[in-house]
Amino acid sequence: MSEVIAADQLRxxxxxxxxxxxxxxxxxxxxxxxxxxxxxxxxxxxxxRKIVARRKVEAHxxxxxxxxxxxxxxxxxxxxxxxx
Amino acid sequence: MSEVIAADQLRxxxxxxxxxxxxxxxxxxxxxxxxxxxxxxxxxxxxxRKIVARRKVEAHxxxxxxxxxxxxxxxxxxxxxxxx
Amino acid sequence: MSEVIAADQLRxxxxxxxxxxxxxxxxxxxxxxxxxxxxxxxxxxxxxRKIVARRKVEAHxxxxxxxxxxxxxxxxxxxxxxxx
Amino acid sequence: MSEVIAADQLRxxxxxxxxxxxxxxxxxxxxxxxxxxxxxxxxxxxxxRKIVARRKVEAHxxxxxxxxxxxxxxxxxxxxxxxx
Numbered sequence: 001m002s003e004v005i006a007a008d009q010l011r012x013x014x015x016x017x018x019x020x021x022x023x024x025x026x027x028x029x030x031x032x033x034x035x036x037x038x039x040x041x042x043x044x045x046x047x048x049r050k051i052v053a054r055r056k057v058e059a060h061x062x063x064x065x066x067x068x069x070x071x072x073x074x075x076x077x078x079x080x081x082x083x084x
Numbered sequence: 085m086s087e088v089i090a091a092d093q094l095r096x097x098x099x100x101x102x103x104x105x106x107x108x109x110x111x112x113x114x115x116x117x118x119x120x121x122x123x124x125x126x127x128x129x130x131x132x133r134k135i136v137a138r139r140k141v142e143a144h145x146x147x148x149x150x151x152x153x154x155x156x157x158x159x160x161x162x163x164x165x166x167x168x
Numbered sequence: 169m170s171e172v173i174a175a176d177q178l179r180x181x182x183x184x185x186x187x188x189x190x191x192x193x194x195x196x197x198x199x200x201x202x203x204x205x206x207x208x209x210x211x212x213x214x215x216x217r218k219i220v221a222r223r224k225v226e227a228h229x230x231x232x233x234x235x236x237x238x239x240x241x242x243x244x245x246x247x248x249x250x251x252x
Numbered sequence: 253m254s255e256v257i258a259a260d261q262l263r264x265x266x267x268x269x270x271x272x273x274x275x276x277x278x279x280x281x282x283x284x285x286x287x288x289x290x291x292x293x294x295x296x297x298x299x300x301r302k303i304v305a306r307r308k309v310e311a312h313x314x315x316x317x318x319x320x321x322x323x324x325x326x327x328x329x330x331x332x333x334x335x336x
Contacts, residue, residue: 047152052182
């Protein structure tokens with residue numbers, strides 16, 4: 001081996017990464033369960049995802065983005081379900 | 085080697101994949117250039133991406149999705165820049 | 169609104185998703201910190217990622233995959249740093 | 253509209269993006285076909301993808317990466333199908 005490495009140190013780092021990755025996967029599965037629960041009581045998952053994404057954006061930024069989107073869409077003659 | 089394989093056949097397949105991948109990368113770069121051009125004349129790239137994505141969706145499907153989104157948002161008391 | 173929805177139920181579902189997503193992001197940041205720590209003491213992050221990925225694969229499956237890879241590489245005359 | 257925009261210019265840009273995106277999708281489909289062809293004559297698609305990825309890497313870089321990987325694996329007592 002051209003390179004002698006601190007095997008124990010490497011092992012500890014990797015085991016920490018693996019434990020945290022497992023924890024993260026567990027939470028990802030929990031999130032999937034909540035979406036499945038939402039679907040089972042009649043909600044639309046795709047729309048919930050859009051709402052969750054939207055709630056991360058500052059209200060005034062979201063409003064600006066909507067307005068610009070509607071401006072471009074109107075310039076292209078696109079029919080939207082809403083009016084600004 | 086436990087497995088004798090048709091080396092020439094494998095080479096031809098891989099070279100075809102590589103040629104096509106190169107072609108695809110070239111077009112991806114062309115798309116990037118168009119977005120850069122749009123930005124340089126003052127358009128908002130993020131909004132153009134939303135418009136491009138929107139134009140792939142059937143108008144009535146898009147309208148249904150907008151309506152459902154607005155319904156959920158209203159139920160949660162979220163302020164949107166538009167009214168259905 | 170064409171569709172009356174259970175606003176409270178929707179809110180609870182979304183708030184659960186948001187809490188879990190925050191938790192997941194916290195763990196993702198912790199993982200990033202461990203990789204940064206590994207890098208700071210001289211380990212190669214890219215190689216650690218390969219090792220973490222490899223440790224998820226059953227040893228005999230990994231061995232089969234390596235052998236097949238080496239077989240294809242040899243058929244194409246590719247120089248590898250290892251011999252099967 | 254708070255913002256008057258060059259509708260024709262926007263339309264041309266978007267139509268160029270759409271044409272290029274369609275071309276790119278066509279090539280992506282062609283690549284998928286080649287992989288399907290490779291599979292149909294008995295090759296392992298996953299291994300071919302690794303070979304294609306490997307052939308993009310400079311030989312000496314690839315060798316260094318393999319050596320480092322084997323060094324870390326040996327330090328952790330992992331059984332590999334190959335020896336450096």
